[in-house]
Amino acid sequence: xxxxxxxxxxxxxxxxxxxxxxxxRADPNVVALGEDLGRGGIFGQYRGLPQEFGPExxxxxxISEATIMGAAVGMALAGLRPVxxxxxxxxxxxxxxxxxxxxxxxxxxxxxxxRVPLVARMPIGLWGASAAQHSQSLEAWFAHIPGLAxxxxxxxxxxxxxxxxxxxxxxxxxYMEHKELWGMEGEVQAGNEVPLGKARxxxxxxxxxxxxxxxxxxxCVAALPALAKESVSVELIDLRTIWPWDRETVxxxxxxxxxxxxxxxxxxxxxxxxxxxxxxxxELGIRVRRLGAPRIPAGYAQPLEDESRVxxxxxxxAVKSFLA
Amino acid sequence: MAGGNPRLVSLxxxxxxxxxxxxxxxxxxxxxxxxxxxxxxxxxxLVRGPLHLSTGQEAVAAGVCANLVREDxxxxxxxxxxxxxxxxxxxxxxxxxxxxxxxxxxRGKGGSMHIADFSVGMxxxxxxxxxxxxxxxxxxxxxxxxxxxxxxxxxxxxGAVNRGPFLEGLNWAGVYRLPVLFVCEDNRISATTPxxxxxxxxxxxxxxxxxxxRCENVDGNDVVAVDRAAxxxxxxxRKGNGPAFLHAVTYRFKGHVSVDPGxxxxxxxxxxxxxxxxxxxxxxxxxxxxxxxxxxxxxDTAAKIEVDVALTIAKSSPWPDAASAYEDVMDSGKGxxx
Numbered sequence: 158x159x160x161x162x163x164x165x166x167x168x169x170x171x172x173x174x175x176x177x178x179x180x181x182r183a184d185p186n187v188v189a190l191g192e193d194l195g196r197g198g199i200f201g202q203y204r205g206l207p208q209e210f211g212p213e214x215x216x217x218x219x220i221s222e223a224t225i226m227g228a229a230v231g232m233a234l235a236g237l238r239p240v241x242x243x244x245x246x247x248x249x250x251x252x253x254x255x256x257x258x259x260x261x262x263x264x265x266x267x268x269x270x271x272r273v274p275l276v277a278r279m280p281i282g283l284w285g286a287s288a289a290q291h292s293q294s295l296e297a298w299f300a301h302i303p304g305l306a307x308x309x310x311x312x313x314x315x316x317x318x319x320x321x322x323x324x325x326x327x328x329x330x331x332y333m334e335h336k337e338l339w340g341m342e343g344e345v346q347a348g349n350e351v352p353l354g355k356a357r358x359x360x361x362x363x364x365x366x367x368x369x370x371x372x373x374x375x376x377c378v379a380a381l382p383a384l385a386k387e388s389v390s391v392e393l394i395d396l397r398t399i400w401p402w403d404r405e406t407v408x409x410x411x412x413x414x415x416x417x418x419x420x421x422x423x424x425x426x427x428x429x430x431x432x433x434x435x436x437x438x439x440e441l442g443i444r445v446r447r448l449g450a451p452r453i454p455a456g457y458a459q460p461l462e463d464e465s466r467v468x469x470x471x472x473x474x475a476v477k478s479f480l481a
Numbered sequence: 482m483a484g485g486n487p488r489l490v491s492l493x494x495x496x497x498x499x500x501x502x503x504x505x506x507x508x509x510x511x512x513x514x515x516x517x518x519x520x521x522x523x524x525x526x527l528v529r530g531p532l533h534l535s536t537g538q539e540a541v542a543a544g545v546c547a548n549l550v551r552e553d554x555x556x557x558x559x560x561x562x563x564x565x566x567x568x569x570x571x572x573x574x575x576x577x578x579x580x581x582x583x584x585x586x587x588r589g590k591g592g593s594m595h596i597a598d599f600s601v602g603m604x605x606x607x608x609x610x611x612x613x614x615x616x617x618x619x620x621x622x623x624x625x626x627x628x629x630x631x632x633x634x635x636x637x638x639x640g641a642v643n644r645g646p647f648l649e650g651l652n653w654a655g656v657y658r659l660p661v662l663f664v665c666e667d668n669r670i671s672a673t674t675p676x677x678x679x680x681x682x683x684x685x686x687x688x689x690x691x692x693x694x695r696c697e698n699v700d701g702n703d704v705v706a707v708d709r710a711a712x713x714x715x716x717x718x719r720k721g722n723g724p725a726f727l728h729a730v731t732y733r734f735k736g737h738v739s740v741d742p743g744x745x746x747x748x749x750x751x752x753x754x755x756x757x758x759x760x761x762x763x764x765x766x767x768x769x770x771x772x773x774x775x776x777x778x779x780x781d782t783a784a785k786i787e788v789d790v791a792l793t794i795a796k797s798s799p800w801p802d803a804a805s806a807y808e809d810v811m812d813s814g815k816g817x818x819x
Binding site for chain 1: 590620627633650
């Protein structure tokens, strides 16, 4: 059906909705559960699905994050393929035991008797003065846990393609959409799945590799003209999947450029950028650098929130000082 | 055969098997995990990890599971050997798992605290108190979505009623009218601390009742009473009436783990509890029902022989290959370990 379809312009939210709709049409075992899903989700990312699939499959839940996640584990063990909506990653912290001790460990701990195919959507990122408890980017926490895949799409096409792949993967997947990207429009070709663990080289270059993901990808894109003016030829890589991350693409690029900068919105200390930089330094012995947020909670007032933002201007400064 | 109560014979047999299993596992664990300031023995124990024994609580497992069929599902606790056996798991493979051998249910990856047999619907013991509750609720939710007629038995202890997932899970089961039989196996102690003074209000059933669940309280050492109450509630759940709650009061004969002498307890309390042994109660009932004492002894002997065989098998079973530590982690990025 998708082969004949033309690419359409969708928002980041609509793209995810399409991916889920297709999965739910194809497999009656796919269900979604979370708070406010009956109204299409608080970001509209489930819009239309309650009408098509009804309350048995788009399940409106109590405000019970631990049980949303824990019930999804039980559902998966009993043959469903649940999609869990955590609303924001900050709330997923109420479901850490259920995700980390139960979902991630189940298959290994019980000797392969069962599988937990669930996709846990937990939107990340700074989002219009949402302050300290609604603004975090915690991808590194989950990348640290054996058993979990971690995905962070940056475009509508990737939000469609990566959600399709996550739904098909059979693993527990932490799926991190960015709250400031919901309204972003882009072309989406139905049927184009984006495999987990495959990065995208958004721009080829020879002086410096920049690895980034999620909303920071767009900050990096915004920094490119200024860097081009400085005659810096940047190879820009959108990592797309945090775990398993595409070591091959990153290492090959870094071997060519000889220098790496990792840019992410998460706090720099202990961020996933550290893992990438360390790996590249160990493997290639080249110069590496990270750019992330300072280790402060996100503040409410604009001047405070801006301190946590890694925008194009900071990226340009970081590149120039790195290459100086 | 001569006795008039084959159901009680079968309940007693299950309890005897659980007791024999726990006793053998306890011996095999001596010198294992270091706890409570005890020095580890110089010879490594056959059962190395923490071993939470359900000795004294056998009537709850046997009485509830006698009312389940193979396709029914079950979630358990860290003290889950009895539930696992009573749900129909193979005793040999259980012992092999406790010994950490590749022939165990979890291929040596879980041990006692994660014992499970998915093939009989036993979805796992759990190292986290109350963590089985949301899983049970979700499994029941799946049964409902898939329009299956089976139910889920969800075992947890008295300590679990003070954790958040207890409230969330019971509420959830009530909201969606899910087929769950909650079983609060109340051994009156949370690890090493009496639960009563730690629990505000009138206890587990009052909490469950406040969320609209049908509740029964039962003497958890009286297997006939447990069987009857669980049977009624399981039927009721099976008929689509929504979740039910069984509060079974029992007593943990041993310490929190097998190497814990439990010396923090009042010796008088322990003495009284030992005298109220669920196996002794069941034996007395059997004799009253006309079962010859010799026939009951034979059940005990058979259970001990079965466990001896399991010990022999477990001891001679191979260790897991170190390479299996990399199996069943996940499919995405398989082979990418760092």
